[in-house]
Amino acid sequence: MTFRANFLLECLTSLGWMSMNLAFYLLIFNFTPEIGRGSGWSREPFFAFVATGLVINAIVQTLFMPSASELTEMVRTGGLDSVLVRPLDAQFLLSMHRFDFSSMANGLVGVGLLVWAVLRFPVAPPLIAFLLYPLLIACGVAILYGLIIMLAAATILMGRNQSLYDFWFYITNFSRYPAEIYSGPWGDPLRTFCTFVIPILLVVNVPAGTLARPLSGESWGMVVMTFAAACLSVGLSRLFFQAALARYRSASS
Amino acid sequence: MSEAVNPEVLQSSCGWFPAVRSWWRMLTICLEERLAYRSDFALGTLMRFLPIVTQVFLWTAVFAASSRADIAGYSRDNIVAYYLLTMVTRAFSSMPSLAGGISRCIRDGSVKKYLIQPVDYIGFLLASRVAHKLVYYIVAIIPFAAVLFFCRAYFPPAPDGLTIAAYVLSLLLSFLLGFFLEATLGMIAFWFLEVSSIIFAYMLFQYLLSGHMFPIDMLADIPTGISGVSLADVVRLLPFEYTAYFPAAVWLGKITGWELVRGLLLEIVWLVIAIGTCRFVWWRGTKRYSGFGG
Numbered sequence: 001m002t003f004r005a006n007f008l009l010e011c012l013t014s015l016g017w018m019s020m021n022l023a024f025y026l027l028i029f030n031f032t033p034e035i036g037r038g039s040g041w042s043r044e045p046f047f048a049f050v051a052t053g054l055v056i057n058a059i060v061q062t063l064f065m066p067s068a069s070e071l072t073e074m075v076r077t078g079g080l081d082s083v084l085v086r087p088l089d090a091q092f093l094l095s096m097h098r099f100d101f102s103s104m105a106n107g108l109v110g111v112g113l114l115v116w117a118v119l120r121f122p123v124a125p126p127l128i129a130f131l132l133y134p135l136l137i138a139c140g141v142a143i144l145y146g147l148i149i150m151l152a153a154a155t156i157l158m159g160r161n162q163s164l165y166d167f168w169f170y171i172t173n174f175s176r177y178p179a180e181i182y183s184g185p186w187g188d189p190l191r192t193f194c195t196f197v198i199p200i201l202l203v204v205n206v207p208a209g210t211l212a213r214p215l216s217g218e219s220w221g222m223v224v225m226t227f228a229a230a231c232l233s234v235g236l237s238r239l240f241f242q243a244a245l246a247r248y249r250s251a252s253s
Numbered sequence: 254m255s256e257a258v259n260p261e262v263l264q265s266s267c268g269w270f271p272a273v274r275s276w277w278r279m280l281t282i283c284l285e286e287r288l289a290y291r292s293d294f295a296l297g298t299l300m301r302f303l304p305i306v307t308q309v310f311l312w313t314a315v316f317a318a319s320s321r322a323d324i325a326g327y328s329r330d331n332i333v334a335y336y337l338l339t340m341v342t343r344a345f346s347s348m349p350s351l352a353g354g355i356s357r358c359i360r361d362g363s364v365k366k367y368l369i370q371p372v373d374y375i376g377f378l379l380a381s382r383v384a385h386k387l388v389y390y391i392v393a394i395i396p397f398a399a400v401l402f403f404c405r406a407y408f409p410p411a412p413d414g415l416t417i418a419a420y421v422l423s424l425l426l427s428f429l430l431g432f433f434l435e436a437t438l439g440m441i442a443f444w445f446l447e448v449s450s451i452i453f454a455y456m457l458f459q460y461l462l463s464g465h466m467f468p469i470d471m472l473a474d475i476p477t478g479i480s481g482v483s484l485a486d487v488v489r490l491l492p493f494e495y496t497a498y499f500p501a502a503v504w505l506g507k508i509t510g511w512e513l514v515r516g517l518l519l520e521i522v523w524l525v526i527a528i529g530t531c532r533f534v535w536w537r538g539t540k541r542y543s544g545f546g547g
Contacts, residue, residue: 032319
């Protein structure tokens with residue numbers, strides 16, 4: 001909070017982008033009752049989905065992205081060397097040495113939007129859904145954390161990967177909407193890839209679906225898959241990161 | 254004893270020829286600089302199409318759930334074509350890092366060298382941007398052509414020659430309009446040293462009001478409180494639509510006849526205003542500039 005005015009401005013601009021997207025979604029619902037025929041994503045459930053995305057992205061943007069975005073420069077200038085000689089885990093230091101609390105503004109609005117949407121559901125979610133929801137939020141954060149660390153590992157190996165970080169924002173763009181929109185001859189393979197290979201569609205869809213739609217056999221399967229994907233994502237990211245460090249050659253003299 | 258004046262030297266030191274030669278030199282230097290990162294450009298260009306994939310699926314799902322054949326005069330195919338065409342327009346009108354670069358130049362004092370040298374700063378920036386865009390088009394033409402060819406089924410038949418000429422003119426004007434708007438924005442740094450939040454707010458309004466998110470025609474049913482005036486009517490009076498919506502709508506045949514002529518004239522008016530504002534802000538800014546840093 002050293003620069004309070006700057007902090008407030010960043011919160012405001014972040015809220016501005018979010019408001020613009022919410023206005024876009026409201027405009028869409030002027031023309032259609034739901035996103036995808038028979039998908040169940042009518043207005044209130046869809047806004048619960050959007051709110052879930054806001055909360056998860058706010059956590060990731062606050063805790064991990066500021067540190068990860070500095071990694072390229074640290075590798076180039078040799079700042080990574082000073083991290084590696086410290087008596088603390090390098091992955092922990094590199095992924096959490098800087099926070100951006102202005103990103104939490106979107107998260108707080110997400111919580112408010114979620115409450116607004118859930119109160120307007122035609123059928124209240126069961127208690128088990130409310131108990132699972134925060135756990136699945138944590139799983140979504142863990143999956144994104146794993147992706148960030150694997151990109152960071154690529155930075156260490158390649159030295160310069162600005163295009164890879166652009167890739168992060170483009171690939172997470174697929175998680176902005178319900179998985180049901182990806183259907184058809186092109187949509188089905190894309191949905192499969194983004195569910196089982198890069199599990200980006202599990203991040204928001206599963207926690208939001210737990211609240212917004214009745215829990216069934218398939219949805220329980222997705223819950224289990226999300227837990228497994230979170231563990232796998234963090235585990236794989238650890239392996240990738242350690243392998244990248246093993247191949248690192250210092251940039252400093 | 255006085256030496257005779259060499260007419261060739263005399264000619265080269267005055268008139269329009271030195272200006273054109275300087276401008277050409279700036280352009281070639283910037284071209285060489287930009288061509289140093291060709292592969293990064295190409296990869297980034299391809300990845301910029303990824304969000305459109307999401308938009309295609311989103312609007313397909315919207316049309317599947319609604320009972321409409323079209324929304325605000327756009328069928329599903331029209332909307333996909335519209336998003337692809339706005340990508341083309343943005344390739345002309347977007348000016349990445351222009352405003353930020355100018356404000357940084359002013360803040361750290363490096364603008365001083367343009368004040369003491371016989372170089373027109375705005376002209377130099379324009380040459381630099383032309384070079385940037387030329388390189389971008391050279392590298393991006395293949396991925397753009399590939400995507401447009403792959404998605405050709407979404408496009409209606411090609412318009413007539415006059416409409417194509419109007420489309421090309423609107424693209425060229427959108428480049429100049431985008432340049433002068435953002436250059437003016439960057440020069441606000443003469444008054445406020447840190448302008449990143451102002452730039453961000455401008456980008457936000459431009460993104461919303463330019464038609465980049467959705468065709469502006471979709472705002473036609475939203476009233477403004479003034480009888481007979483919709484939100485779309487108000488938004489279309491602003492210059493932002495020319496940075497994304499207008500050229501795309503021209504190609505798709507959504508703007509024709511006198512409405513097309515009126516739109517192009519309004520675009521030229523906005524361009525003249527932007528050029529005048531940019532020059533005025535530069536003049537006023539340099540009068541109060543104190544040359545910190547450097």
